[in-house]
Amino acid sequence: MKSFKHHNARSLREAAALLAKYNGRARINAGGTDLLGRLRDGCESDFPEALINIKPIRNLDYIKAGARGLRIGALTKLADLVASPEIKRDYPLLAEAAHSIASPNLRNMATVGGNLAQDVRCWYYRYPQQIGGPIVCLRKGGRVCSALAGDNRYHSIFGGAPAAERQCVSHCPASVNMPGYLRQVRQGNLTEAVRILMDCNPIPAITGRVCPIFCEPHCNRSEYDDPVAIHSVERGVGDYILDHAADYYAAPLNESGKTVAIVGSGPAGLTAAFYLRKSGHQVIVYDKMPEPGGMLLYSIPPYRLPKEVVRKQVQALKSMGVKFEMSVDWGSVRSRASGPQVGGTPALQLDAVFLAGGTWKSLQLGVPGEQGQGVYYALDYLSRINSGEKLGLGTKVIVVGGGSVAVDVARTVRRLGAGEVHLVCLETRDLASKDRMPALDKEIADAEEEGVVIHPSLGIREIVLENGKVSGLETQRCISVREPDGKFSPRYDGTAPALSLPGDSIIVAIGQVHDLSLSDFEENANGIFSGGDMKSGASTVIQAVASAQKTVQEIEAYLNAGQLNTRAYTESEYTESCFEDIPRTDIRETPAGNRIQSIAVEDAQGLSLSEIETEARRCVNCGCLAIGPSDLAIALAALDATVVTTRRTLAAQEFFAASATRSTVLGQDELVKEIRIPKPPGNSRQSYIKFTLRKPVDFALVSVASVITSKGGVCSDARIVLGAVAPSPFRARAAEAAIKGKPVDENGAAEAARFAVAEAVPLSMNAYKVEIAKALVKRSILSNQQSAVSNQHK
Amino acid sequence: MAAIKSVTLKINGQIHELDIGSKVGQIDPADTLIHTLRETLGLTGTKASCGNGACGICTVIMDSKAVPSCKILTIECDGKEITTIEGLRNLKTGTLHPLQQAFVDFTAFQCGFCTPGMIMTAKALLDENPHPSEEEIKDALSGNFCRCVSHYQVLKAVLSVAEKGR
Numbered sequence: 001m002k003s004f005k006h007h008n009a010r011s012l013r014e015a016a017a018l019l020a021k022y023n024g025r026a027r028i029n030a031g032g033t034d035l036l037g038r039l040r041d042g043c044e045s046d047f048p049e050a051l052i053n054i055k056p057i058r059n060l061d062y063i064k065a066g067a068r069g070l071r072i073g074a075l076t077k078l079a080d081l082v083a084s085p086e087i088k089r090d091y092p093l094l095a096e097a098a099h100s101i102a103s104p105n106l107r108n109m110a111t112v113g114g115n116l117a118q119d120v121r122c123w124y125y126r127y128p129q130q131i132g133g134p135i136v137c138l139r140k141g142g143r144v145c146s147a148l149a150g151d152n153r154y155h156s157i158f159g160g161a162p163a164a165e166r167q168c169v170s171h172c173p174a175s176v177n178m179p180g181y182l183r184q185v186r187q188g189n190l191t192e193a194v195r196i197l198m199d200c201n202p203i204p205a206i207t208g209r210v211c212p213i214f215c216e217p218h219c220n221r222s223e224y225d226d227p228v229a230i231h232s233v234e235r236g237v238g239d240y241i242l243d244h245a246a247d248y249y250a251a252p253l254n255e256s257g258k259t260v261a262i263v264g265s266g267p268a269g270l271t272a273a274f275y276l277r278k279s280g281h282q283v284i285v286y287d288k289m290p291e292p293g294g295m296l297l298y299s300i301p302p303y304r305l306p307k308e309v310v311r312k313q314v315q316a317l318k319s320m321g322v323k324f325e326m327s328v329d330w331g332s333v334r335s336r337a338s339g340p341q342v343g344g345t346p347a348l349q350l351d352a353v354f355l356a357g358g359t360w361k362s363l364q365l366g367v368p369g370e371q372g373q374g375v376y377y378a379l380d381y382l383s384r385i386n387s388g389e390k391l392g393l394g395t396k397v398i399v400v401g402g403g404s405v406a407v408d409v410a411r412t413v414r415r416l417g418a419g420e421v422h423l424v425c426l427e428t429r430d431l432a433s434k435d436r437m438p439a440l441d442k443e444i445a446d447a448e449e450e451g452v453v454i455h456p457s458l459g460i461r462e463i464v465l466e467n468g469k470v471s472g473l474e475t476q477r478c479i480s481v482r483e484p485d486g487k488f489s490p491r492y493d494g495t496a497p498a499l500s501l502p503g504d505s506i507i508v509a510i511g512q513v514h515d516l517s518l519s520d521f522e523e524n525a526n527g528i529f530s531g532g533d534m535k536s537g538a539s540t541v542i543q544a545v546a547s548a549q550k551t552v553q554e555i556e557a558y559l560n561a562g563q564l565n566t567r568a569y570t571e572s573e574y575t576e577s578c579f580e581d582i583p584r585t586d587i588r589e590t591p592a593g594n595r596i597q598s599i600a601v602e603d604a605q606g607l608s609l610s611e612i613e614t615e616a617r618r619c620v621n622c623g624c625l626a627i628g629p630s631d632l633a634i635a636l637a638a639l640d641a642t643v644v645t646t647r648r649t650l651a652a653q654e655f656f657a658a659s660a661t662r663s664t665v666l667g668q669d670e671l672v673k674e675i676r677i678p679k680p681p682g683n684s685r686q687s688y689i690k691f692t693l694r695k696p697v698d699f700a701l702v703s704v705a706s707v708i709t710s711k712g713g714v715c716s717d718a719r720i721v722l723g724a725v726a727p728s729p730f731r732a733r734a735a736e737a738a739i740k741g742k743p744v745d746e747n748g749a750a751e752a753a754r755f756a757v758a759e760a761v762p763l764s765m766n767a768y769k770v771e772i773a774k775a776l777v778k779r780s781i782l783s784n785q786q787s788a789v790s791n792q793h794k
Numbered sequence: 795m796a797a798i799k800s801v802t803l804k805i806n807g808q809i810h811e812l813d814i815g816s817k818v819g820q821i822d823p824a825d826t827l828i829h830t831l832r833e834t835l836g837l838t839g840t841k842a843s844c845g846n847g848a849c850g851i852c853t854v855i856m857d858s859k860a861v862p863s864c865k866i867l868t869i870e871c872d873g874k875e876i877t878t879i880e881g882l883r884n885l886k887t888g889t890l891h892p893l894q895q896a897f898v899d900f901t902a903f904q905c906g907f908c909t910p911g912m913i914m915t916a917k918a919l920l921d922e923n924p925h926p927s928e929e930e931i932k933d934a935l936s937g938n939f940c941r942c943v944s945h946y947q948v949l950k951a952v953l954s955v956a957e958k959g960r
Contacts, residue, residue, distance in 0.1 A: 003816070006797060006823035006869050033865050036826065037846045051823070053870050079859075103937020105915060106847050108859040109866070696936040697848045 001040045005050035011057055012646050012671050018052045019669035025049040028671065030075065030114035033106050038119065042129030045140045054671070060113075063087065070094075070677040074113030078632075082107065091677060093686035093705055097635035100690040103697050113672035116633060116643065116655075120626035120663055121699050124150060138163060138660050139624045143220045145660075147625040149579040152763040154701065154724075157770055159574030159761055160623020161658040161727035167218035167622075168230065173546040176200040178215060178230055178619070183576055185233060185616035190609075194241055194248055197234070201545050202274035203267060203313055205242045206296060208235025208606075209305050211542045212404075212440050220622050226584040228618045229607075235587065236612035242309070245316035249274070252320075256280035258351040258559055263287075263330045266294025267541045268356035268532025270313065271548035272555075273322045279556060281351075284323045286333050289383075292324045294358055295533075296541070298383035299405070301412045303595065303603050307386075330357070352555050356532040356548065363511040365400065369463030370508075374470030378405045378509035385412060385599070394504020395419040398473060400460055401509035402427040402437035405538075407444060409509050410452045415599040421452045422501060426478045426490050429456040435481040446603075449592040455499055459492050463506060472502035512538050529555055573657075574726060575623030576761050585615050624660035625763065627724045631700060634723035635688060636675065637731060638705035644674040658727035681717070684709040687783040689776050690723070700724035702769055704776040708744060715739045715748070720756065720780070725773055732756035735777055749781040801872040803830075806881025810835065814869060827863040827871060828852045831878060839879040841907055850938030853911035854878050860918035860934075879910035882917065892955050893917055900951040904942035912938050916952045925956050 007026075009015035019026055027048045029035055035051075038044060060075035065086035072081070081087055081098035088095045101107060101115065119125075120139070124146035127133035136142035147155045168178045177196050184193035197204055211231060219227030241248050258281045262269045265287040277283045291297055293310040318324065325333075333348070362377035364370060374394075378401070384391060397418045399410040402425030414421045427437040429444075437444060437456070448454065458475040465471060477496040483489050514534040531551035532544040587604040595603055607615065636643070636652040643655040647670050657665055666672070680686065688705045692698040703723035709716050718739050722730040735756035742748040756777040760770045800813045801821060812834070813820045821830060831837045831854070840863060843851040847862040854863045855877040882891035890898070893913050903909040912935065919926055919934040926934070931952050940948070 001824040001826075003822050003824045006867070008798065008870070029867070029870070032867065032870075033847050033862075036865050036867070039824075040845060051867075053867075055870060102847070103850060104934050105850060105853055105860045105862050105937050106865070108861050109847075 001036075002042070002047050004039075004048055006053065007050060008053045008056045012054070012060075012673060015052050015054050015057070015671055016646050016669045018050070019671075022048075022050050024668055026052055028114075028117070029053045030055070030117070031077075031110040032114075033102065033110045034114065034118040038126065041126065041133070043126040043134050045134045045136055060673070065090065067679070069679045070675075072112055072675040072677075074111065074672045074674060076112045078102075078107040078110045078112065078115065079104065081112070090679065091639065091686070093638060093688045093707065094632075094635045094677070096688040097631050097690075097703075097705065100688070100692075100700075100703075101631050106697075112632065112675060115630050116636075116672055116675075117664060117666060118629050120624075120629045122147060122155070122624075122626035125626060137624075138622065139626065141661075143167075143622075144223045144620065145577065145623065145625050147763070148577060148620055149224060149764075151765060152625060153765040153768075154627070154699075155625040155763055155766055156574070156577075156627050156726050157757075157760045157762040157766055157773070158726035158730055160577035160621065160625045161660045162575045163622050163624070163660040167220065168215040171214045171218045172200075173214060173540070173543045174200045174549060175546070176215075176234075179575065179621050181237065182228065182230070182233060182616040182619040183621060185237065185613055186619070188613065190237070190240060191247075193237055197237055198241070198248065198274075200549065201542070202271055203238075203541075203545065204234050205238030205309050206267065206305060206313060207542050207545065208232075208238040209309065209602075209604075210296075210300055210540075212540050214542070221618055221620055224579070224620075229584050229586045229615050232585070232587045232607050233612045233615050235606045236609060239606055240609065242312045242316060245312070245319060249316040249320040252278055252280040254280050255282070256559075258282065259284065259349060260352045260354060260555065260559075261286060261333065261350045262354045262356060263333075264294055264356035264358055264532065264534070265289075265292035265314070265324065265326075266296060266356065266358045266532060267544040268358075268534075268548040268551075269294065269354070270296075270317060271545045272354050272356065272531070272552050273317050274320075275549070275552040276354075276555065277317070277320050277322050281559070282323075283321070284325060286325050286328050286330060288327065288329055290327050290387075292326060298386050299379055299408075300541075301382065301408050301415075301599055302386065303411070303415065303599050303601060304408070306600075306602050330355075350527075352527040352529065352559055354548075354551060354555060355528065355530040355534060356544075356551075357514060357534045359512040359514045359533045359538045361513050361515050362508065363513065365460050365463075365508055365510065367460050367462055369465045369470075369473075372463060372465040372470050373468055374505040375463060376505065376507045378409050378507055379512055381409060381507050382412065385416070393418060393507075396503045397421050398501055398503040398506045399423045399509055400473075400506060401425055401511070402439060402456075403509065403511065404439045404443060405512070406509035407439040407447050407452075409507050411443075411447050411450055412599055413507070414447075414450050414452055415596050422455060422503065423447070423452055424455045424458050424460065424473070424475060424499075424501065426459055426481050427456060428481075429454055434484075434486075446592070446595075450596050451592075455501070458499055459490060461498075464500075470503060470506055472500065473506060475499045475501070527555075527558055529558075573728075575621040577621045577623040577625055578617075578761060578763065579620055580617050582614060582618050584618065585611050622660075624658075624727065627726060628656060628658060628663050628728045629699075630656075630663070631690065631703060631723060634703050634705045634721050634729050636677070637729035638686075638688075638707055638719050638721040639677045639680065640707075640719065641678075642676040643672060644676065646671045646673055653729065653731060656728040663727070680707055681709045683711060684717075685783075687780045689780050689783070691772055691776060702772045702776055704773070704780040706777075706780040708739070708781055710744050713743050713745075715742055715744050718752075718781075720752070720777060722756065722773055722777070725760075725769060732777065734758055739781060744781060746782070749778040752781055753778040798869070798872065801869060803868075803871055804875045805831070805835070805837070806877060807885075812868070821868050823867070823869050825868045827854070827856075827866040827868050827876075830868040831863060837878055837880055839910055841910055843907070848937075848939075849908070849911075850915060850935075851908050851911040853914045853938065855914055855918050855921075858918065858921060860915045877914070877917075879913060882913070891917070892958070893920070893952070896951040896955050897948070900947045900954065902947040902951040903940075903944050908938060908940040908942075908944070912940070912944075912948050916948075916955075920952075920955060928953060931956065 060073040062073040181193040181196040216227040690703040735752040739752040
């Protein structure tokens with residue numbers, strides 16, 4: 001064993017102080033029976049710097065039985081629990097659970113607190129150094145639980161302990177609960193899936209088409225094969241929502257009497273409109289363009305986002321009562337409204353204003369020739385095309401810029417029949433470089449596939465004009481775009497030979513900023529809020545959604561409407577972790593040759609509902625599948641015990657709420673102090689059954705602890721807790737409900753047993769545990785144990 | 795709390811004062827009791843096997859309780875009284891402890907590797923409860939494994955001592 005610093009603590013306070021001092025790099029030794037094996041085998045990825053021996057602490061080794069119940073000190077030996085006559089008489093379940101742990105000699109060392117705080121027995125987690133460990137599994141900060149697709153015969157049958165951070169969720173700007181809605185899609189509960197999805201993103205049919213997909217690169221499924229096609233599922237659910245818009249965009253039941261104006265009908269405006277209307281406010285959306293949708297309609301080309309989808313989305317919002325006033329300037333609204341910072345008539349009383357005007361002002365190159373005929377700016381060009389205008393650009397078109405908008409423009413031009421499309425940008429085509437083109441990998445690849453020629457690492461020196469009309473451009477070599485800190489600061493080598501490119505027209509797509517005329521308000525003063533690109537600078541649709549979400553919360557707080565749009569979805573305790581060997585099904589792309597025929601044909605076809613259901617089954621629901629390690633935990637949960645720590649007093653069930661990295665909620669410098677167990681009702685019967693492969697030493701395959709209270713053979717109350725089947729003690733509430741009020745007999749027990757395992761989601765190799773659990777629950781309910789310790793399973 | 799500099803152990807009646815450190819003959823904080831007994835003090839009567847407390851072979855008696863010496867850090871044994879298999883016979887006369895003699899009489903071993911642990915566990919039981927029932931003996935020895943299946947003879951041997959003087 002590697003060496004460590006060693007401390008003898010004389011008090012819990014001292015032990016806690018040492019733990020705090022070592023900040024996660026020390027371990028407590030309360031008995032040593034678990035810890036020393038772990039250290040010896042080197043199965044921890046971080047060997048502790050110090051060990052804190054708490055055995056010298058006095059007055060923590062006691063069993064006090066009183067009229068109201070039992071108090072047990074944390075350093076009480078398990079052997080003393082077995083030997084205590086009071087425990088044997090009044091808490092036989094506890095005596096039996098203690099007796100089932102390890103062997104007599106180990107119980108002479110092992111303590112109650114140590115038993116509660118021990119670590120899981122998963123063989124991947126404890127894979128020893130001698131044979132190639134440690135394995136960096138999910139529990140040790142890795143990406144996946146090794147038991148998911150591995151040998152999981154001793155693992156959970158009720159799902160995994162959730163990881164503290166789910167990578168897909170944390171990388172989504174709008175924090176969409178992807179595992180949550182995928183789980184519902186998989187189970188065919190589309191309505192519930194929609195609810196979870198729309199909690200964070202009310203326009204998934206749109207983001208399902210244009211999102212740059214922040215989540216999938218972090219999907220842990222890629223440890224096995226390919227990431228889950230979350231994007232495709234999102235699009236499928238999004239289309240389903242729009243097809244059933246009446247169900248999901250319903251008008252609010254109660255009106256708040258407040259009115260909120262939204263300026264801008266792009267993604268941020270639409271998102272805010274949905275949430276604000278849902279809370280019961282009157283919502284009026286103003287936009288300077290003739291049709292709602294903002295950038296969604298006027299900038300993103302229809303081959304990526306069909307106008308039909310945007311129109312359906314707007315229609316859905318209208319059906320819930322959102323009003324749209326188009327072709328109006330905010331200034332003119334302002335002059336006729338009254339309310340925050342707004343003069344004018346009382347005809348339009350506004351309680352809050354959300355400015356989400358986007359970034360519509362194109363940046364200019366600032367080079368000679370830019371004022372010539374045949375020079376266009378990206379957003380102006382796209383919105384004219386998307387409004388149906390026909391623009392003759394000639395046969396050879398040059399697009400300047402390396403971002404998504406530039407690529408959109410180039411691909412649009414290509415689809416409209418330009419024979420040659422050249423894209424000139426400052427950045428490099430090397431996508432691994434810090435100076436890479438900011439457009440997405442896939443957009444760049446698609447553009448090249450469609451015949452767009454990219455000329456990277458070039459700055460524009462001059463636009464060459466002939467008779468005031470564009471005839472081409474002169475470039476200079478760009479040697480660096482960004483400083484090491486990421487700051488945009490291009491440097492050129494004017495002496496190096498650089499490209500001269502002839503062309504009939506030039507479209508400048510080097511970025512856009514917001515129109516200052518909109519933001520000449522004092523933000524947040526008296527109910528004026530801003531969000532979306534207008535606030536953040538040009539970004540993506542999902543970022544605009546996220547920004548609008550955040551702003552809506554601010555607006556709700558400001559309006560103090562009392563109906564905050566809180567996220568109603570509560571996580572279930574365990575993740576439904578599972579691994580199914582299904583290949584990825586993604587949206588189907590049209591071949592490049594067909595794509596370039598028209599801008600109106602969508603590039604990719606979505607999946608059917610049955611296909612998204614199959615794809616959703618590929619989500620492994622990241623969680624640690626190890627089972628809770630403590631046998632006493634099961635007994636304590638059944639006996640309704642309380643755990644007193646150095647910081648707080650918790651119900652046993654709360655104390656053992658497991659996460660993917662811990663089996664208890666004990667903080668880094670928190671220790672168990674005492675266990676308190678209330679006196680069980682006089683007419684109750686207790687039972688503890690542990691099923692193992694070998695009787696002594698071995699760990700439970702399944703255990704059941706039950707306290708059944710009955711009067712005249714009829715059950716009046718029941719607590720049934722299963723062990724070794726889940727990351728924490730599994731309270732079989734359905735079984736308890738099934739037996740309550742029924743005779744405690746063969747039929748009642750069998751019925752309860754069925755309910756106990758109804759929610760089981762066994763893994764590939766542990767379905768047998770479901771059957772064992774069922775049998776043990778039945779046996780436990782029927783076992784005729786009054787106060788003596790049963791012998792049947794010794 | 796300053797780290798301790800040495801530990802004093804009373805093993806089979808004899809006092810051993812051992813310094814904490816990493817030199818030969820010193821006790822490293824990570825040293826287990828079985829390591830100290832066998833490697834530092836040369837008391838090789840106690841056998842080492844699984845190293846995980848699962849087999850019972852390394853059992854010694856510490857402060858009257860049978861414990862697995864592989865699961866104990868020596869640095870935590872300061873002031874403890876420890877009995878190993880070497881401490882059972884009468885050191886002056888060489889006479890075997892009645893339990894040892896019973897194991898010989900009942901041939902309660904084959905290879906003998908588990909025997910020191912079996913005897914120490916049985917000794918702790920009899921010290922606390924001189925006349926245990928068969929069930930109690932079985933329970934007490936339930937953590938002591940034997941691959942040669944000597945358990946039937948072990949049970950007879952321990953019972954024979956338990957019944958003496960009844």
